[in-house]
Amino acid sequence: MAVASKTVPSSGQNWNARLRRFFHWLSSPHVVLSLIMLAVMVYMVIIPLYRMIITTFSVQEMDLRAIPGAEIGDLTFYHWVRMLSSKISEIMTYEPLLHSLTISLGATGLALVIGGLMAWLVVRTDVPGKGIINTLATVPYIMPSWTIAQAWIVLFKNQTSGGTPGLLEFLTHSPTPDWLAYGPVPIIVSSALHYYTFFFLFVSAALLSIDSSLEEAGELAGAGRWRIMRKITFPLVIPAIASGFIMTFSKTMGTFGGPNVLGVPVQYYTLSTMLRSNTGIGNYGDGFVLAIVLILFAMTTIMINQKLVGTRKSYETIGGRGFMAQKQKLRNFKGLLTTLVVIFQFFIAVLPLSLLIYSTFMLRTGDYSFSNLTLEHWIGKGVMNINSGEPGVLLNRKIYLAAWNSIRLSFFTATFTALLGVILGYAIVKGRGTKLSKIVEQIAFIPYVIPGIAFGAVYISMFTKSVGPIPALYGTFALLVVVSVAKHIPYSARSGVSAMLQVGKELEEAAAIAGAGPWRRFKRIIFPLTSTGFVSGFLMTFITTMRELSLIILLVTPTTAVLASQTMRYIENGNEQQANAVIIILIVLVLSGNFLISRFRGGSLKKGLGL
Amino acid sequence: MDTPIIIKNLTKKFGDVVAVNNVSVTIEPGSFLTLLGPSGCGKTTLLRCISGLEDPDDGEIIIGDKLVYSRSKGISLPSGQRDLGLVFQNYALWPHMNVYKNITFALEIQKMSKADMDIRVKESLEEVQMAGYEDRYPREMSGGQQQRIALARMLAYRPKVFLMDEPLSNLDARLRMDMRTELKRLHHISDATTVYVTHDQVEAMTMSTKIAVMKLGVIQQLDTPDMVYHYPANLFVADFIGNPKVNLMPGWVSGQNLVDIGKFNIPVKTYNKTGDVVVGLRPEDIIIHNEPTDGAVEFAAYSVLPSGADTTIIARKGDTELTIKEMGVSKIQMDQPIWLSFKEDAINLYDKETEALITA
Numbered sequence: 001m002a003v004a005s006k007t008v009p010s011s012g013q014n015w016n017a018r019l020r021r022f023f024h025w026l027s028s029p030h031v032v033l034s035l036i037m038l039a040v041m042v043y044m045v046i047i048p049l050y051r052m053i054i055t056t057f058s059v060q061e062m063d064l065r066a067i068p069g070a071e072i073g074d075l076t077f078y079h080w081v082r083m084l085s086s087k088i089s090e091i092m093t094y095e096p097l098l099h100s101l102t103i104s105l106g107a108t109g110l111a112l113v114i115g116g117l118m119a120w121l122v123v124r125t126d127v128p129g130k131g132i133i134n135t136l137a138t139v140p141y142i143m144p145s146w147t148i149a150q151a152w153i154v155l156f157k158n159q160t161s162g163g164t165p166g167l168l169e170f171l172t173h174s175p176t177p178d179w180l181a182y183g184p185v186p187i188i189v190s191s192a193l194h195y196y197t198f199f200f201l202f203v204s205a206a207l208l209s210i211d212s213s214l215e216e217a218g219e220l221a222g223a224g225r226w227r228i229m230r231k232i233t234f235p236l237v238i239p240a241i242a243s244g245f246i247m248t249f250s251k252t253m254g255t256f257g258g259p260n261v262l263g264v265p266v267q268y269y270t271l272s273t274m275l276r277s278n279t280g281i282g283n284y285g286d287g288f289v290l291a292i293v294l295i296l297f298a299m300t301t302i303m304i305n306q307k308l309v310g311t312r313k314s315y316e317t318i319g320g321r322g323f324m325a326q327k328q329k330l331r332n333f334k335g336l337l338t339t340l341v342v343i344f345q346f347f348i349a350v351l352p353l354s355l356l357i358y359s360t361f362m363l364r365t366g367d368y369s370f371s372n373l374t375l376e377h378w379i380g381k382g383v384m385n386i387n388s389g390e391p392g393v394l395l396n397r398k399i400y401l402a403a404w405n406s407i408r409l410s411f412f413t414a415t416f417t418a419l420l421g422v423i424l425g426y427a428i429v430k431g432r433g434t435k436l437s438k439i440v441e442q443i444a445f446i447p448y449v450i451p452g453i454a455f456g457a458v459y460i461s462m463f464t465k466s467v468g469p470i471p472a473l474y475g476t477f478a479l480l481v482v483v484s485v486a487k488h489i490p491y492s493a494r495s496g497v498s499a500m501l502q503v504g505k506e507l508e509e510a511a512a513i514a515g516a517g518p519w520r521r522f523k524r525i526i527f528p529l530t531s532t533g534f535v536s537g538f539l540m541t542f543i544t545t546m547r548e549l550s551l552i553i554l555l556v557t558p559t560t561a562v563l564a565s566q567t568m569r570y571i572e573n574g575n576e577q578q579a580n581a582v583i584i585i586l587i588v589l590v591l592s593g594n595f596l597i598s599r600f601r602g603g604s605l606k607k608g609l610g611l
Numbered sequence: 612m613d614t615p616i617i618i619k620n621l622t623k624k625f626g627d628v629v630a631v632n633n634v635s636v637t638i639e640p641g642s643f644l645t646l647l648g649p650s651g652c653g654k655t656t657l658l659r660c661i662s663g664l665e666d667p668d669d670g671e672i673i674i675g676d677k678l679v680y681s682r683s684k685g686i687s688l689p690s691g692q693r694d695l696g697l698v699f700q701n702y703a704l705w706p707h708m709n710v711y712k713n714i715t716f717a718l719e720i721q722k723m724s725k726a727d728m729d730i731r732v733k734e735s736l737e738e739v740q741m742a743g744y745e746d747r748y749p750r751e752m753s754g755g756q757q758q759r760i761a762l763a764r765m766l767a768y769r770p771k772v773f774l775m776d777e778p779l780s781n782l783d784a785r786l787r788m789d790m791r792t793e794l795k796r797l798h799h800i801s802d803a804t805t806v807y808v809t810h811d812q813v814e815a816m817t818m819s820t821k822i823a824v825m826k827l828g829v830i831q832q833l834d835t836p837d838m839v840y841h842y843p844a845n846l847f848v849a850d851f852i853g854n855p856k857v858n859l860m861p862g863w864v865s866g867q868n869l870v871d872i873g874k875f876n877i878p879v880k881t882y883n884k885t886g887d888v889v890v891g892l893r894p895e896d897i898i899i900h901n902e903p904t905d906g907a908v909e910f911a912a913y914s915v916l917p918s919g920a921d922t923t924i925i926a927r928k929g930d931t932e933l934t935i936k937e938m939g940v941s942k943i944q945m946d947q948p949i950w951l952s953f954k955e956d957a958i959n960l961y962d963k964e965t966e967a968l969i970t971a
Contacts (some may be wrong), residue, residue: 109645509664511698513691516717
């Protein structure tokens, strides 16, 4: 081996070379993009989180009376002591926490059972009408999350909470029991009926991808159907169940609509509704303590869940392009199960919508007879004793403004999310194996574990004043866009990565060899090859943003109100029919968006979720 | 064209793994150098360092009169400025562009006029015998056709250096033979300095002007195919090159120009070496006799494997096993006694300790 004869460079040269090497490192596109993304994510995720934590430790304007001699901004443990160990902590923190956990676990569990069973029926049995089941299974998810809650009210509400009777009470003339009308049971059921779509999609994808030879090997070894199911199939879909669990749990922890509609009227508070009532009166210090508690609980549950399952590792065992040999014959149960599925789908898709639509034609709430029907809520000119004097929704300028805001918000969010997805996907995939790429990927995951309403809360504390070049955003429409984009970062990163992974790295290298610079390589090679994936992602984000409530409920103002927040305002004002009419409008908008997705080549809800 | 490639003390690490270890090579202008070795020997990494797709950790690379990489000077030119073309193992044709667009991609960057581009496309397609395929998309062509288009794409912009990363390994045996012929012609006509990576020794032997045999990131021998075959620099190269494999017999120097293998002696030039050695002898350099012959050693034919043009015979004596290649169909029967003599000047002697070839 020849000994390298190195000339010792003078220190000046050495520095020069180091500097050049540094700039060379900096000049590779994935490094530049990673750094930009880091900056963006620090701005959109880390700083707001930091500001929120600081707020809980500092004296706020409304605390001045409670803490004598303090000035605004002083360091204090007042909020934490008050929320965690004072007399009111029981009502303010612990009870809502217990309620949140009850609802999340209950709804997630129920959603797992429903979604898992339906996935199994569709993928693994000879149940008829699979196409319809497949389509209908995604309908509840497309609708706003509190649609079913609102329909529940119409059907089951009773007069004990001071309101008018629901349809059931009206027909039977006997009061609906309280547990069925309001509180945990209705919230759990209505949330599960909304979120089971995750489990359905995840589990059916996993079941489809299991190599059937794995099961056949079990069969040859003499195992019975039930044993194969238990010992082979189930363990293989556990990762999918885990993903569904993480997603559903973190969503239900932070969900606001359902608990607000079905819990608050009977003082059944969850962390999300309690958070809202605190921040609603400007009590940010206490509210943010709740937000942090909420985040910590969601995060630890997710972490424990991931530890237990070891998500990544188990996934590799699936993925063989299996040939589905046999479908489970349902035999005698076929008729029964089919009927059950049809009835079930009627209850989750058709009934709620019919109830909502019917209710919008009722002049007075609680009277379900035909003589009570009217078009007042749709095209009324505005009478003082109906809907606080507002005209029917089709003539109401506020509704048009909100609809315009919804569309605008969804459009901008989807655009920026798709853009971030491209950049994040590129930065993460091209930098695979480097520390920088890992950090970017991990930070991009953070918004995933922050429940929606807490994420919204994070943004209240930020942007109230201008910081450096960043203007004050509070109360602006731009803030809604920023928070929606930030919350979507994990999804955009995931879909971006999976789209990028489909483009072999040689394709870009070949272009580099041919002399193409980074921008040209991106424009001519990478973008054309990944664009269909991003279009799906765009439309998916468009839809989810359209019906998002928890995330923005704390941030909207009358001028930036969107349809989702507007329905909630009407519900809180007691204008049930008006609220339901707005929900119908919202659903129509979302469904047309979904129609666009299905028309677009290769686009689907599944793809948008990164499956 | 006269574009040498000079590599000095090049090192590339992936974490703790040293893929290329302090390699220095000078690749002469117009030569066809093959980097040959088992998987994981660093041959592809070395090629990628030359191409600029991989950034080395240390050393220098000069292509023609351009310093394209130097750690100490902090220079690393992007691939596009190194005047080279690369053919990938999986062709890497852009699936969303037709053949014409694939080929003109680089020409557009060079701001060539449309008329000139048309001429170039036509020429380069003719060179790879794919004229008339301009409008096809990659998925509409067979593997062999895609490979030719990948070549045409490289030829079209006339790089001074051709780099090829196992370009034939995705083709079936027959096509591979055809493409070898074409590639060699292409190099002959263009005279571009070529660096070719393969693990297939036949490809290396048939096409190269020079072969660099690599192992664990180090070049074991850099020589003409002839020298690499007949004078392997060490036991690794001797063992890696040649099919059937070389016969390696451990023994010790028992006298002036004599090596004791155990049951018999082999006369061989031992120079001044003493002690443990390994005798290396190619299967075709052993002569089979049907009767006892002067200086020949008696063996038994353990197995006879005819393959048409030649026959491979495995012979045993005690625990010594030798592979012999005889031209034509052999008449030797299994278990028959045979007498073997060795072509003395074809024998290579290796130091058992250092595994290096012993020379004067």
